[in-house]
Amino acid sequence: MIKADLVIKNARQVLTCRGEAPKLREQMMEIGLITQGWVASGRGKITYVGDEKGYRAKVTPEEGCQVIDASEAVVLPGLVDSHTHLVFGGSREGEFVQRLWGMSYQEIAQSGGGILSTVRATRAASYEELLRDARRRLDRMLRLGTTTCEAKSGYGLTVDDELKLLRISRELHQSHPADIVNTFLGAHTFPPEYISRKEEYVDLIISEFIPRVKEEGLAEFCDVFCEEGAFSVEQSRAILESAAQLGFKLKLHADQLTHSGGAELAAELGAISADHLDYISDRGVELLAEKGVAAVLLPGSNFFLRLKRYPPARRMIEAGVPVTLATDFNPGTAMNESMPLTIALACLEMGLFPEEAINAATINSAYAVELHKSVGSIEVGKKADFIICSIPNYLHLIYHWGINHVHTVVKDGKIVVREGKIVNQSSFP
Numbered sequence: 387m388i389k390a391d392l393v394i395k396n397a398r399q400v401l402t403c404r405g406e407a408p409k410l411r412e413q414m415m416e417i418g419l420i421t422q423g424w425v426a427s428g429r430g431k432i433t434y435v436g437d438e439k440g441y442r443a444k445v446t447p448e449e450g451c452q453v454i455d456a457s458e459a460v461v462l463p464g465l466v467d468s469h470t471h472l473v474f475g476g477s478r479e480g481e482f483v484q485r486l487w488g489m490s491y492q493e494i495a496q497s498g499g500g501i502l503s504t505v506r507a508t509r510a511a512s513y514e515e516l517l518r519d520a521r522r523r524l525d526r527m528l529r530l531g532t533t534t535c536e537a538k539s540g541y542g543l544t545v546d547d548e549l550k551l552l553r554i555s556r557e558l559h560q561s562h563p564a565d566i567v568n569t570f571l572g573a574h575t576f577p578p579e580y581i582s583r584k585e586e587y588v589d590l591i592i593s594e595f596i597p598r599v600k601e602e603g604l605a606e607f608c609d610v611f612c613e614e615g616a617f618s619v620e621q622s623r624a625i626l627e628s629a630a631q632l633g634f635k636l637k638l639h640a641d642q643l644t645h646s647g648g649a650e651l652a653a654e655l656g657a658i659s660a661d662h663l664d665y666i667s668d669r670g671v672e673l674l675a676e677k678g679v680a681a682v683l684l685p686g687s688n689f690f691l692r693l694k695r696y697p698p699a700r701r702m703i704e705a706g707v708p709v710t711l712a713t714d715f716n717p718g719t720a721m722n723e724s725m726p727l728t729i730a731l732a733c734l735e736m737g738l739f740p741e742e743a744i745n746a747a748t749i750n751s752a753y754a755v756e757l758h759k760s761v762g763s764i765e766v767g768k769k770a771d772f773i774i775c776s777i778p779n780y781l782h783l784i785y786h787w788g789i790n791h792v793h794t795v796v797k798d799g800k801i802v803v804r805e806g807k808i809v810n811q812s813s814f815p
C-alpha cells in the first residue's frame with residue numbers, strides 16, 4: 387500500500403506534463419491530462435497520480451493526512467522560472483518613461499542608465515536590504531505559482547559584491563519554501579572602473595571571480611551577456627571555458643539585441659541553455675536542436691521593451707529545440723515575477739499553443755536548470771510541488787489573462803500558499 391500525508395482529491399483537471407524531458411516538437415502538445423484527478427504525496431515526494439479508483443485501491447492516507455478538495459480547480463506542476471535576476475538594489479521606473487519618450491534600451495545604457503545604474507544602487511545597499519527585497523520578490527513568485535527559480539548575480543561586478551548577491555540567493559534557498567538555483571553572471575557588463583581596460587576585467591573574472599565562487603560553492607551555473615557593447619564571442623568563450631573547467635554548467639545571454647553569435651557559441655560549448663535569442667540565425671536554431679541546448683525565451687522583456695520582435699519560437703519548436711519559458715525578472719527589462727503572465731505572452735505574442743507554453747514553463751524549464759529529474763512534472767518519485775488554480779479548465783490560465791489564479795501552492799509536500807496567501811511565513815509586515 388502507498389502511504390500519503392497529503393492528498394489532492396477530485397481535481398477537475400490534473401496536468402501532469404509527464405514524459406521524457408525535454409519535450410520536443412509535437413511532444414510539447416502533450417500535457418498528460420487527467421480529469422477528476424487525484425494526487426498523493428508522502429514525505430515531500432509524489433506517491434500517486436491518477437484516478438479515484440486507483441487511489442482507493444492503492445493509497446492509504448496516514449493519520450493527520452491533509453486533504454485538499456480540488457473539485458473546483460485545476461492542478462499543475464509547480465512552475466519553474468529558469469531565468470531571473472532576483473537580487474538587486476534600487477529600481478529604474480524612470481527608464482521606462484524615457485523609452486516612452488523614444489529612447490532605446492541601448493541609448494539609455496550609454497547615457498549612464500541601464501545595468502550600471504542598478505550596479506551603483508546594488509553596491510550601495512546592505513546585505514539585509516538586498517535580502518529583504520529579494521525575499522519579497524520570491525514571496526510574490528511563490529504566490530504566482532513559481533516553486534523553483536534560477537537567480538543570477540550580475541549587479542555587483544566586484545568579487546565581494548558578486549559573492550554577496552550569491553550568498554543572498556543561497557540564504558533564500560535555505561530559508562524560503564521556493565528552491566533557487568544560483569548562476570554567477572559577473573560578466574553581465576563591464577564595471578565603470580574597467581571600462582577602458584576590458585581585457586583586464588575578463589582576466590579578473592577568470593583568475594579571481596570564478597575560482598572564488600567555486601571555492602565557496604555559491605553557484606551551479608556560469609552565464610555571460612554575449613552582446614555588442616557587452617562581452618564579445620571571444621571573451622564569452624574564454625570566461626565560459628574556464629568556468630566549465632572548474633565544473634560549472636553553462637548558460638548564455640545570446641542574440642538578445644543583435645545577432646552576436648551567442649547561440650552558436652552555446653552549442654559549441656555544450657551549454658545547458660541559451661537565453662533570449664531574438665536575433666538567432668537559422669544555423670543557430672539548427673545547432674541548438676542538434677546539441678539539445680534549451681532555448682530560454684523571455685517574452686516579458688520583449689513586451690516591456692515594446693520590441694516588435696520576438697524570438698522565432700515556432701521555428702525552434704519545428705526544428706526540435708527544447709523550448710522553455712522564464713520571466714527574466716530584472717529591474718531594467720522585465721520588472722515582473724509572473725510565470726502565468728509569461729505563459730500568456732508566449733501564446734499571444736509568439737503563437738505558442740497553451741499546451742506548449744505550459745510544458746515550456748514546467749518540465750522544459752526544469753531541463754534548462756538541469757532539474758528535470760526532480761521537478762517540472764507530476765510523476766511518482768518527483769518532488770511534491772504543485773499549484774492549484776481556481777479555474778474551470780487550464781485554458782483559463784491564458785484566456786483569463788493577467789489575473790493570479792493560483793489559490794494553493796504545495797512545495798515539498800507542504801501547503802505554503804493558501805487562498806493566495808503565504809502560510810506561516812511572509813516578509814510583509
Ligand code: NIG
Nearest residue numbers: 500501611687714716718719
Ligand atoms: O536579461 N541582457 C542583460 N540583462 C538583462 C537586463 C538587465 C538590466 O537592464 O538591468 C536582461 O534583459
Ligand code: FE
Nearest residue numbers: 469471639714
Ligand atoms: Fe536576463
